[in-house]
Amino acid sequence: MSEQKKSPAEQEKIGVYVCHCGSNIAGTIDVQEVAEWIEGNPNVVVSRNYEFMCSSTGQELIENDIKEKGLTRIVVASCSPHMHEKTFREATERGGLNPFLYEMANIREHGSWATNDKQAATIKAKALVNAAVERVVHHAPLEKIPVEINPKTLIVGGGIAGITAALELAEAGHHVYLVEREGTIGGHMAQIDKTFPTLDCSACILTPKMVDVGQNDNITLLSYSEVESVDGYIGNFNITVRKKARCVIDELCTSCGICEEKCPIKVVDEDYGAGITYRKAIYRSFPQAVPGFPVLDKENCTYFQTGKCKVCEKVCPTEAIDYEQEDEWIKFDVGNIILATGYDLFDARKIPQYGYGRLANVFSSLEFERMVNASGPTGGHIVLRDGETEPEKIAIVHCVGSRDQNYNEYCSKVCCMYSLKFAHLVHEHLPGAEVYNYYIDMRTPGKGYEEFYHRLLNEGTHFIRGRVAEITDADRQPGEEGKLIVQAENTLLGLQQRNAVDMVILSAGMEARHDADEVSKLFKMGCDYDGFFNERHPKLAPVATMTDGVFIAGTCQGPKDIPETVAQGGAAASQVAKLINQGTVMMEPVRASIREDECSGCRICNNLCPYNAIEFDEEKEVSRVITALCQGCGTCVAACPSGVIDGAHFTNTQVLAELEGILWDVQSDVTAKQEVL
Amino acid sequence: MKYGYYPGCSMEKNARSYHDSTMAIAKSLGIEFVEVEDWNCCGATEYIAIEKIPAYALITRNLALAAEQNGSTNLVAPCSACYLNLKKADHYLTDDPKLKKKVDTALDAGGLNYQPGSVNVQHLLETIAIDIGYQAVEDQVKRPLYNLRVAPYYGCLVPRPAAMEQFDDPEHPVTMDKILKSLGATVIDYPLKAQCCGGHMTQISEDTALEMLRRLLKNAADYDADMIATLCPMCQLNLDAYQDAVNARFGTDYKIPVVYFTQLMGLAFGFPASELGFGKEIVSPSPALEKITVDPPKTPRARRRGKKSGLPTPTITEEG
Numbered sequence: 002m003s004e005q006k007k008s009p010a011e012q013e014k015i016g017v018y019v020c021h022c023g024s025n026i027a028g029t030i031d032v033q034e035v036a037e038w039i040e041g042n043p044n045v046v047v048s049r050n051y052e053f054m055c056s057s058t059g060q061e062l063i064e065n066d067i068k069e070k071g072l073t074r075i076v077v078a079s080c081s082p083h084m085h086e087k088t089f090r091e092a093t094e095r096g097g098l099n100p101f102l103y104e105m106a107n108i109r110e111h112g113s114w115a116t117n118d119k120q121a122a123t124i125k126a127k128a129l130v131n132a133a134v135e136r137v138v139h140h141a142p143l144e145k146i147p148v149e150i151n152p153k154t155l156i157v158g159g160g161i162a163g164i165t166a167a168l169e170l171a172e173a174g175h176h177v178y179l180v181e182r183e184g185t186i187g188g189h190m191a192q193i194d195k196t197f198p199t200l201d202c203s204a205c206i207l208t209p210k211m212v213d214v215g216q217n218d219n220i221t222l223l224s225y226s227e228v229e230s231v232d233g234y235i236g237n238f239n240i241t242v243r244k245k246a247r248c249v250i251d252e253l254c255t256s257c258g259i260c261e262e263k264c265p266i267k268v269v270d271e272d273y274g275a276g277i278t279y280r281k282a283i284y285r286s287f288p289q290a291v292p293g294f295p296v297l298d299k300e301n302c303t304y305f306q307t308g309k310c311k312v313c314e315k316v317c318p319t320e321a322i323d324y325e326q327e328d329e330w331i332k333f334d335v336g337n338i339i340l341a342t343g344y345d346l347f348d349a350r351k352i353p354q355y356g357y358g359r360l361a362n363v364f365s366s367l368e369f370e371r372m373v374n375a376s377g378p379t380g381g382h383i384v385l386r387d388g389e390t391e392p393e394k395i396a397i398v399h400c401v402g403s404r405d406q407n408y409n410e411y412c413s414k415v416c417c418m419y420s421l422k423f424a425h426l427v428h429e430h431l432p433g434a435e436v437y438n439y440y441i442d443m444r445t446p447g448k449g450y451e452e453f454y455h456r457l458l459n460e461g462t463h464f465i466r467g468r469v470a471e472i473t474d475a476d477r478q479p480g481e482e483g484k485l486i487v488q489a490e491n492t493l494l495g496l497q498q499r500n501a502v503d504m505v506i507l508s509a510g511m512e513a514r515h516d517a518d519e520v521s522k523l524f525k526m527g528c529d530y531d532g533f534f535n536e537r538h539p540k541l542a543p544v545a546t547m548t549d550g551v552f553i554a555g556t557c558q559g560p561k562d563i564p565e566t567v568a569q570g571g572a573a574a575s576q577v578a579k580l581i582n583q584g585t586v587m588m589e590p591v592r593a594s595i596r597e598d599e600c601s602g603c604r605i606c607n608n609l610c611p612y613n614a615i616e617f618d619e620e621k622e623v624s625r626v627i628t629a630l631c632q633g634c635g636t637c638v639a640a641c642p643s644g645v646i647d648g649a650h651f652t653n654t655q656v657l658a659e660l661e662g663i664l665w666d667v668q669s670d671v672t673a674k675q676e677v678l
Numbered sequence: 679m680k681y682g683y684y685p686g687c688s689m690e691k692n693a694r695s696y697h698d699s700t701m702a703i704a705k706s707l708g709i710e711f712v713e714v715e716d717w718n719c720c721g722a723t724e725y726i727a728i729e730k731i732p733a734y735a736l737i738t739r740n741l742a743l744a745a746e747q748n749g750s751t752n753l754v755a756p757c758s759a760c761y762l763n764l765k766k767a768d769h770y771l772t773d774d775p776k777l778k779k780k781v782d783t784a785l786d787a788g789g790l791n792y793q794p795g796s797v798n799v800q801h802l803l804e805t806i807a808i809d810i811g812y813q814a815v816e817d818q819v820k821r822p823l824y825n826l827r828v829a830p831y832y833g834c835l836v837p838r839p840a841a842m843e844q845f846d847d848p849e850h851p852v853t854m855d856k857i858l859k860s861l862g863a864t865v866i867d868y869p870l871k872a873q874c875c876g877g878h879m880t881q882i883s884e885d886t887a888l889e890m891l892r893r894l895l896k897n898a899a900d901y902d903a904d905m906i907a908t909l910c911p912m913c914q915l916n917l918d919a920y921q922d923a924v925n926a927r928f929g930t931d932y933k934i935p936v937v938y939f940t941q942l943m944g945l946a947f948g949f950p951a952s953e954l955g956f957g958k959e960i961v962s963p964s965p966a967l968e969k970i971t972v973d974p975p976k977t978p979r980a981r982r983r984g985k986k987s988g989l990p991t992p993t994i995t996e997e998g
Contacts, residue, residue, distance in 0.1 A: 269990040277989050350994050353850030358994035359867060365992070378989055388988035471849070475869040475897040 013138050014046040016072040017130060018063060020054035020079035022109055027052075029113035031123045035078065038667070039130050044138060046070055055085050060092040067096030074098075074137040078106040078130045083538070099142030101590070101650060106133040127667035135662030139655045145587040146628065150236040151336030152581045155180065157228055157520075160188020161563060162555025163341035164210050165570030166577075171219035173578055178333060179214065180242055181224045183272060185290035186211055188343055192273060192367060194374040194381075196563055197422040198453035204376075208289045215291040223331065224292055231524055232612070234632060235550030235586060236336045246326040248283075248297035253321035256293030260313035260322065261285060268301045275367035278378045283313050283322075287376065294321070337550045337577040340534060341570060342520060344556040347402035347409065347509040354471040355401065355507055361386040362485055363472060363505045366419065373426050383430050385504060391431055392503035396487045397423050398469045399440040403510035411531055413510025414560040417444045420508045421453055424462040437463045437500060439489055447562070465500075467492045472505050511560040524551050533559045544573040549586075552576055591633035591650045597623045599645040606637035606646065681805065682744045682753040682797070683711035686760035686911075687719050693757070693911035695955020699940035700756055700802060702954055706818045706947045707810050711754065714744045720763040723877060734777060735784035737767040741799075742785055742792035752809075756802040756940075758835035758910035764799040801836050802940070803909050804845045807853035812860045820948035822862025825971045828942070829866050829903035830854040831894070833913040834874040848872070854939055858907060861946040864975060866901040870894055875913040880920060891916055892924050895932045904966040907939045914938065918960045935963035 019036045021027035032050040040048040047066055051059050054077055066072050075098065077089045082105050090100035108126040116122050152175050156163045159181030167177045179186070191211075193203040214220055225245045232239040266282035273286035280286075282301040285293065303310035304324060314322040346367055349357035356363045362385050364372070375381040385392055397420045403413040417440065424436045438457075443464070445454045458464070467489040476482045477499070484501035491498050513532030514520070521528045526546040527535045534553045537545035544552050554569040555561065561569070580586060595606075595615075602622040607615050614630035615637060617623075626637075626646075638648040689697040704711055717740050725733040741764060744753045755761040771778045771794035778794065785791055806815065838848035846853045851872055858865045870893060879887035894917060898906050908914050917936040925932055937959065944954040945967070956963065 276992050279990065350992070353847055353994075358992045361991050368992075372989075384989075386989050386991055473869045475893070476900075477893050477896075 013044050013074045014070065014072050015042070015044045015074040015076060015134055015137060016063065016066045016070070017045055017048040017076045017134065018054050018059070018078070019048070019050040019108075019126075019130065020059070020077065021050065021052045022079060022113075023052065026079070026109050026113045026126075029117065029119055029122045030108060030126045031119065032126075034123060035108075035126045035130055038127055039134060042131075042134055044074075045134060046072060054079050055088050060088065060095075063089065063092045064096040067093070067098055072096075072098070073102065074140065075103040076106060076130065076133045076137055077103070078108045078126065078133070080109040081107050101143040102137070102140050104133040104137040104140065106130045124667055128663050128665070131665055131667060132659045132662035136655050136659040139652065139658050140650070143590040143649055145590055146592070147585045148234075148236045148588050148629070149585050150580050150583065151238075151334055152176065153178065153333070153335045154337045154339065154577050154581075155228070155238065155240050155335040156339045156341060158188070158341035158343055158555075158557070159183075159186030159214075159222075159224070160341060160343045160555060160566075161190045161207065161210075162343070162557075162566045162570040162573075163188070163339070164207075164214055165567050166339050166341060166554055166574040167220050168210065168213055168217065169571055169574035170577060171217045173574075174219065175578065175581055176219050176221070178221045178223060178240070178242075178335065180226050180228055181222070182227055183286065184225045184247065184284075184296035185273075185286050185292070186214060186222070186224060187286075187289075187291070189367075190563060191287065191289075192275060192374075193370050194377075195422060195426065197418045198447075198449045200422070200425070204287075204289065211289065211291040215293075222292060225296055226331075228523065229330065231338070233334075233630075234612075235548075235580075235588070237629075238335050238338060238550065240333055240335055242331045242333075244329040244331055246328050247294070248299070248322060248324055248326050249294045250321045250323050250326070251292070251294055253319045254294035255319055255321075256285075256295075257318065258285070258288075258295075259316050259318070261295055263312050263316045265310070265312060266301055266303055268298070274378070275365065275371045277364075277368040277371050297322075337552065337580055338524060339552045339554055339570075339573045339577060340520070340524060340557055341554045341573075342514055342517070342534075342557040344511040344560070345514050347413075347512050349401055349507045349509050351408060352402065354473075355398070355469070356472045356474075356485070356505075357507055360472065360474055360485060360505075362392075362503065363507060366416070366423070366506060366508050369423060369506045373423075373430065381430070383427060383434075383504075390503075392434060394435045394437070394484075394500075394502040395427055395504045395506065396437045396439060396469075396472075396485075396500060396502045397506045397508060398472075398487070399438065399508050400468065401507040401509045402512075404441060409510055409512065409531065411510075411560070412444060414444070415562045416508040416510055418447070418450055418453070418562065420506075421445070421457050421462075423506055423508075424457050425453075425460065428460050428462070435463065436461075437465055437487070437502065439465050439467060439469050439487065441466070441468050447564070465489060465491050465498070467498075476501075511556055514557065517557065524548065526551055526553075529559075531559075533557065544569055544576060549588075550580070589633065589650075591648070592628050592631045593626050593633065593635070593637050593646050593648050594628075595624055595626055595641075596645040596647070597621065597625065599643060600624055601643050603642060605640055605642060609636050609640050611636065679708060679809070680710045680712060680750045681800075682747075682750050683713045684717055684720075684740060684744065684753055684755045684760060684764065685713065686755060686757040688757055688911035688915075692915055693938075695941060695958050696756055696911060696914070696938040697955075699938055699944045699949075699954040702949050703818075703940055703943045703947055707806070707814060709805070709810070712747075712750070714740060714753070715747055716743060720757075720760045722759050722763075726763070726766075731777075731780050731784070734767050734770070735781050737763045738771065738781050738785060738792050739788065739790060740764065741768060741797050742790040745792060745796050746790070751796065751798050752800055752805070753797045754800050754802055754805050756909070757912075758801070758833055759912060761799065761801040762835045764797075768794050768797065768799055801845075801909070803832075803836060803853055803857075806943075807857055808845055812856050815857055815943065816860040819861055819946045821946055821970075822974070823858075823942060823946050823970050824862050824974045825969055826863045826942075826966065827866055827902055827904045827969075828858050828863045829868040829898040829901060829906045830858055830871055830939070831868065831898075831906045831908045831913060831917075831936075832872050833908065833910045834872060836909060837872050854907065854909060857939060858942065861942060862974065863942065863946075866898075866903055868898065868901065868903070870897045875910075875916045877912055877916075880916060884923075887916070888920065888924050888927050891920050892928055892930070895921065895924060895934055896930070898934055899932055903934060904969055905935045905937060905963055907942055908936055909939055921961050933961055933965075935959055935961045935966050937963055 036050040093103040094100040106129040230241040264281035270280035299305040371377040402408040469489045481501040487500045552573040554573040555566040600623040837851040876887040876890040
């Protein structure tokens with residue numbers, strides 16, 4: 002794939018097509034002027050502007066011009082290559098040219114959408130089109146590389162999104178590795194009491210699915226495990242998973258639970274128990290855990306801290322306790338990856354004026370979920386922190402950490418609905434208790450959601466429109482003693498109000514996982530401004546990412562409720578199933594190659610390659626690119642001191658020509674350029 | 679370390695004890711304060727509301743003098759209002775070219791000139807907490823204030839200069855809490871720590887002012903505070919001088935001394951009370967100071983394991 006040098010006499014016949022994109026481009030850029038100006042370039046044979054180049058008529062323009070005018074190169078000035086590069090490459094191919102003899106100029110995202118200044122946008126469009134025209138002359142025909150898809154799939158995260166995706170694929174007959182960081186699958190949904198708006202029991206609808214995962218032969222469940230490394234590319238990922246030592250031998254454990262019962266150490270369960278429940282040092286998060294065997298928490302275990310105790314070992318009837326167990330590293334290959342890593346709850350301690358962590362009877366939403374749950378610390382009774390007193394007045398504060406420039410600017414989407422659910426549960430558990438919901442706007446879009454809001458209005462919940470300023474125990478008036486005082490402006494009345502209540506529930510929003518950035522780097526994809534994983538396209542590719550073969554589902558992409566999360570889990574599974582059924586995908590032929598006869602064998606490139614795609618031929622003393630592994634990143638091309646590595650489709654000649662094109666003074670006549678160059 | 683020092687009017691009169699104690703502890707902490715020569719009043723809270731341009735010109739004159747005279751770019755103001763005005767002027771001159779032009783003209787008439795941003799205005803609390811650090815403070819403690827229950831009171835101005843970089847949480851500041859803790863004192867979680875004392879409301883609407891002061895005193899008393907530590911001459915004056923008026927109005931019997939945090943630092947550092955301006959208060963701090971013990975308070979023994987009492991409670995870590 003070495004560069005082909007063109008003699009000046011050997012001219013290409015270029016067709017240029019400037020797209021209006023309705024008014025998206027033509028509203029700002031004078032498309033006709035751009036098309037007419039570039040026609041002055043001696044290599045340009047035909048230059049057109051057209052309303053929608055991506056329409057079938059638009060594509061036919063290209064096909065017909067190739068056939069009728071004998072075009073040898075195509076340039077389309079329109080949107081981002083992410084959008085339509087594939088479309089126009091295919092049109093080029095249908096016209097009878099190699100699809101890589103095409104170049105795209107992005108005058109929409111980089112032009113018309115970036116400014117309202119029509120003159121500036123038109124000048125920039127000319128520069129971008131000129132760059133594409135100069136570049137395309139040096140394009141060489143390339144062939145796509147077929148890659149086989151390994152039919153196995155890695156799913157990271159065993160919440161409802163991961164469970165759904167795993168079951169969909171497994172039931173379709175494909176093997177899945179489901180990796181979960183905690184001791185059990187289930188995720189946040191397992192912590193929740195009831196689901197809105199239908200109020201069906203969260204565990205009742207979740208646990209059958211968890212059991213299915215545990216029993217499905219097509220699913221290898223790796224709980225208490227984390228993905229350590231990911232190599233390779235779509236169809237051929239090499240995965241290493243660290244299976245953390247849980248000090249329990251899976252094969253021997255019968256999940257009888259006696260170790261947990263007899264363990265003398267009690268610690269606060271910060272994960273599943275949301276900090277409001279105790280667990281033992283050897284524990285299962287909940288009785289229906291999948292897998293059913295417990296995890297030993299070394300940091301709190303008396304044996305690991307002092308060398309004495311061993312009660313669990315003594316009581317275990319099957320000798321399944323193994324204190325010497327070590328972390329295990331498991332390696333396997335998959336073709337695709339689905340990330341379903343979920344969310345973290347916003348830590349309400351970050352808003353000190355709300356008193357969470359300072360005032361005992363201020364509860365987080367997850368704490369309340371656990372408390373109101375029949376399997377929770379109080380058996381479902383709503384009580385104050387003393388464990389006994391029933392509150393008579395409860396305030397539920399919406400938008401905690403959400404829709405707030407100091408914390409998270411976005412709306413967390415689920416909090417209005419779950420706050421309504423909380424209000425309902427209070428009415429149900431404590432008839433006669435007064436409930437005050439402090440909201441900014443009530444957001445209830447969804448099937449049956451608005452109806453649920455109406456139901457709560459009729460149940461007698463007090464709705465106060467206003468963001469809470471502070472929650473304090475500093476009483477000021479008679480009647481406030483010993484209470485929590487919620488201070489807020491009732492914006493519908495235009496009044497500052499103080500409300501003395503017994504209990505406050507902070508409806509905290511969803512945040513990206515604290516380690517989302519590290520995880521995104523591990524899987525070579527990106528995070529958005531708020532820290533959530535970035536989808537390939539917000540509307541048309543919501544579960545794909547910029548990395549082929551890596552998909553996302555659920556709240557790792559942004560706040561969403563259970564129905565949406567399940568839908569995304571299914572969508573990601575079907576995207577993967579599509580690739581598995583295809584069997585092979587065609588990969589971009591953008592690859593590096595080394596001109597062996599000129600290679601000095603210095604081996605500088607060998608260690609730089611992030612994909613280990615360069616091998617060294619000891620006999621000939623030259624380096625060689627393994628094409629199947631190369632991802633075309635260009636690191637070796639730039640690093641080679643002899644300049645003998647070519648990056649196909651990104652050769653020096655092509656890139657320099659593009660630069661010359663974009664730097665040309667487009668306000669002068671394009672024909673004059675040929676004389677200068 | 680060398681710092682520019684802008685005392686402001688109150689430090690010379692009613693808040694003399696703040697000034698004296700600041701100078702005393704500065705020596706221990708290795709701070710050299712260089713007072714801005716020929717400084718003028720910052721205009722307090724009123725002047726900006728009445729005549730904007732002259733008010734900004736007067737404030738900026740101090741910044742210009744500080745920039746001209748001082749080797750250090752840091753200018754420390756112990757008074758809340760002075761701090762806010764100096765910081766605000768610097769900020770708005772950067773933000774508003776029209777204002778800057780007018781202020782420039784005024785300064786120019788006096789042969790002065792000021793480039794916004796060339797002086798870094800700090801409150802004394804910021805200097806001690808952030809620049810000097812809690813450990814350095816703790817290192818100087820010779821007589822810990824064991825068993826003295828202190829309510830840290832920041833007032834409304836220092837923690838929240840609007841739209842500017844803040845050195846502490848505007849709603850729930852903790853820097854003074856940490857300093858007092860490092861002195862060995864028992865610091866109460868004073869909920870009203872960042873609320874307003876009423877400022878000059880005592881001169882405008884006594885009803886409003888006394889109610890605001892009552893809340894602060896009641897809350898400190900509810901938490902069994904032996905004294906209130908403050909960092910603002912206005913807050914000190916209001917809480918101290920009007921305590922009798924509050925008692926008379928509401929039939930209460932508050933006797934809560936109000937002192938500057940620097941006075942408590944000085945005591946802990948081993949200076950005699952007389953060098954720290956003690957004795958100028960209206961509510962005497964002597965009974966409170968007598969509560970200080972040589973031995974640290976006993977820490978309550980951790981609850982016995984396994985014995986459950988209520989639900990686990992979330993906590994805030996020291997750093998949080």
